[in-house]
Amino acid sequence: MKGILKIAFKLLVNDKGKFAALLMGITFAVFLMVMMTSIFSGVLRSASSVVINIGAKIWVMDPAVTTVANSIPMPDFVQDAVRSIDGVKFAVPLYSGAATLRLSNGVYQSVSILGLDDTSLLGRPELLQGNITDIFAENGFLVVKDSEINKLNDPHIGTTFELNEHRGVIVGIAKVTANGLFGMPTLYTTYNRAIQYIPNARFTTSYVLVEPKSPEAVQHIKDEVKKMGFIAVTNEEFRENISTYYKYKTGLGTNILIMTLISFIVGLSISGQTFYTFILENLDKFGALKAIGAKSRELIIMIVFQAGFTALTGYGLGVGLCTLMIGLAKIRLPNYASVVTFGNLGIAFIMVLIIAIFSSLIGVRKVLKIEPFDVFRG
Amino acid sequence: MTRSAISAHQLVKWFGEGDARTNAVKAASFEANFGEIFYLVGPSGSGKTTLLSMISGILKPESGNVTIDGTDIWALNKDELADFRLNRIGFVFQDYHLFPRLTTVENVAIPLILKQRDWDEAIYEALKYLEIVGLKDRAHLPPFKLSGGEQQRVAIARAIVSQPDILIFDEPTASLDGDTGKKIMSFIKDEILNENRCVLVVTHDSRIFEYADKIMKMEDGAVTAIENKSEVK
Numbered sequence: 001m002k003g004i005l006k007i008a009f010k011l012l013v014n015d016k017g018k019f020a021a022l023l024m025g026i027t028f029a030v031f032l033m034v035m036m037t038s039i040f041s042g043v044l045r046s047a048s049s050v051v052i053n054i055g056a057k058i059w060v061m062d063p064a065v066t067t068v069a070n071s072i073p074m075p076d077f078v079q080d081a082v083r084s085i086d087g088v089k090f091a092v093p094l095y096s097g098a099a100t101l102r103l104s105n106g107v108y109q110s111v112s113i114l115g116l117d118d119t120s121l122l123g124r125p126e127l128l129q130g131n132i133t134d135i136f137a138e139n140g141f142l143v144v145k146d147s148e149i150n151k152l153n154d155p156h157i158g159t160t161f162e163l164n165e166h167r168g169v170i171v172g173i174a175k176v177t178a179n180g181l182f183g184m185p186t187l188y189t190t191y192n193r194a195i196q197y198i199p200n201a202r203f204t205t206s207y208v209l210v211e212p213k214s215p216e217a218v219q220h221i222k223d224e225v226k227k228m229g230f231i232a233v234t235n236e237e238f239r240e241n242i243s244t245y246y247k248y249k250t251g252l253g254t255n256i257l258i259m260t261l262i263s264f265i266v267g268l269s270i271s272g273q274t275f276y277t278f279i280l281e282n283l284d285k286f287g288a289l290k291a292i293g294a295k296s297r298e299l300i301i302m303i304v305f306q307a308g309f310t311a312l313t314g315y316g317l318g319v320g321l322c323t324l325m326i327g328l329a330k331i332r333l334p335n336y337a338s339v340v341t342f343g344n345l346g347i348a349f350i351m352v353l354i355i356a357i358f359s360s361l362i363g364v365r366k367v368l369k370i371e372p373f374d375v376f377r378g
Numbered sequence: 379m380t381r382s383a384i385s386a387h388q389l390v391k392w393f394g395e396g397d398a399r400t401n402a403v404k405a406a407s408f409e410a411n412f413g414e415i416f417y418l419v420g421p422s423g424s425g426k427t428t429l430l431s432m433i434s435g436i437l438k439p440e441s442g443n444v445t446i447d448g449t450d451i452w453a454l455n456k457d458e459l460a461d462f463r464l465n466r467i468g469f470v471f472q473d474y475h476l477f478p479r480l481t482t483v484e485n486v487a488i489p490l491i492l493k494q495r496d497w498d499e500a501i502y503e504a505l506k507y508l509e510i511v512g513l514k515d516r517a518h519l520p521p522f523k524l525s526g527g528e529q530q531r532v533a534i535a536r537a538i539v540s541q542p543d544i545l546i547f548d549e550p551t552a553s554l555d556g557d558t559g560k561k562i563m564s565f566i567k568d569e570i571l572n573e574n575r576c577v578l579v580v581t582h583d584s585r586i587f588e589y590a591d592k593i594m595k596m597e598d599g600a601v602t603a604i605e606n607k608s609e610v611k
Contacts, residue, residue: 007488010484011477014479285476285477288471289488293489294492
């Protein structure tokens with residue numbers, strides 16, 4: 001069998017023009033499919049950045065919340081009520097909102113502000129400079145060092161700004177796992193300072209962050225919170241809810257899906273057509289092989305191998321090209337929202353397999369139809 | 379002592395449907411022996427290619443049977459028939475049907491590879507047969523870089539590499555000039571034919587009739603005459 005595969009391999013790669021066209025078609029299709037889905041994954045990851053960075057196990061919120069950005073403040077009693085549920089180890093408030101700073105040069109800049117629980121600082125970021133306890137200092141804020149930090153005029157420890165006629169001072173430079181989606185710098189402060197500095201409605205708690213005593217307690221906590229008219233979701237569920245919102249309620253998912261399908265169809269058309277031409281050109285030779293004594297299953301194996309080899313090589317090249325492009329883009333644009341995930345690779349792989357199966361089928365169909373007698377007849 | 383290589387008995391083949399139905403071969407019978415070069419001759423459309431296909435196990439006749447060295451080939455199933463062709467019959471097609479993307483030696487090795495022989499072993503064996511046909515120095519060239527006569531010899535090497543006892547040549551001189559055609563036929567007669575091999579040639583090239591031991595003439599699907607060597611002009 002190895003010999004037959006070697007013949008199939010040589011027939012394929014020695015036809016350099018067609019092999020190159022096949023590879024280009026599949027590589028380009030994979031590149032587009034992975035790129036599209038990676039951009040989408042990047043957007044989804046950025047949209048969930050607060051959830052990822054804070055990292056709380058359970059989030060309690062208003063049922064109407066669709067993304068972190070549109071949090072709906074809850075009454076203060078919710079936090080106390082959650083704390084009293086069996087199975088809750090602790091529950092703390094989180095403030096999440098946006099504000100406009102006035103920088104020292106007089107320029108206004110929108111920022112995202114997270115107010116951490118004053119006693120536990122649950123969800124605090126890792127500090128690159130400064131000391132976490134300085135967040136309790138007068139007017140203390142931490143700034144996240146990401147691609148947006150320069151919008152605050154290259155801040156450092158001691159940099160001051162104005163927030164709703166309150167003075168703010170940078171007391172630490174932090175780093176986080178995921179960058180935000182909306183291109184705004186992120187500041188961390190304490191919960192009480194956040195609700196004091198930023199104008200609010202009567203209710204101030206954006207989320208209640210819960211640590212369950214055990215994994216088994218999660219469902220009970222969810223049920224109890226539901227009875228209160230709110231919802232409790234795990235970190236993964238919250239991210240999934242945000243993802244679902246962007247996928248199905250913003251049109252973004254549909255657009256990406258359409259572009260991915262178009263890439264798939266382009267790849268399918270190019271490789272299907274080229275592979276069909278390749279088979280047609282060798283059809284008489286396959287007929288001759290049949291006459292000599294090759295069995296149909298051996299010819300099928302040859303064709304499936306050729307289609308599979310081309311598809312997998314094109315897949316590898318496409319993924320490589322995509323990774324290279326994303327890497328290069330991130331050098332220039334550090335906040336470039338594109339992430340290659342196993343899910344993206346899996347989707348592209350399945351689509352490439354479909355391309356390979358389709359190409360094989362049209363080739364196999366043609367080769368099975370050719371009769372050795374046709375070779376004699378010319 | 380002659381030994382029967384191919385025995386065809388009352389072979390009939392029809393093509394088409396309804397009014398277009400044509401009797402391509404009409405009850406053709408003949409016998410070819412080992413050690414013979416047997417010609418099937420006749421004008422275009424006389425049914426010789428159809429008859430050749432039925433004899434070689436690639437086109438099933440409507441009726442009649444073909445026995446090769448005692449085996450009724452049309453009693454075999456599809457896979458057995460493919461194996462029979464691979465092991466017992468060598469083909470040289472009119473257009474050679476060499477793979478242009480493989481080297482000459484790889485083309486010759488194909489029947490051995492189909493017989494599941496190891497690649498290196500098959501290539502080594504194929505080189506020996508290329509030497510027999512005088513093309514060892516062209517072993518690593520693609521077939522399209524060879525002349526028509528050389529391609530013909532490569533096709534012969536491919537046909538004989540698995541040492542079949544029946545060799546079938548379809549219009550072997552059709553694309554060759556007279557001298558090259560004669561050289562090829564004399565090579566077949568002197569180097570390829572032996573007492574354990576029967577060579578069947580379909581041709582309408584009268585310039586090579588002198589190499590035949592028997593000539594069977596066909597017209598409109600029917601065998602009109604079978605002449606022995608002494609009668610061949």
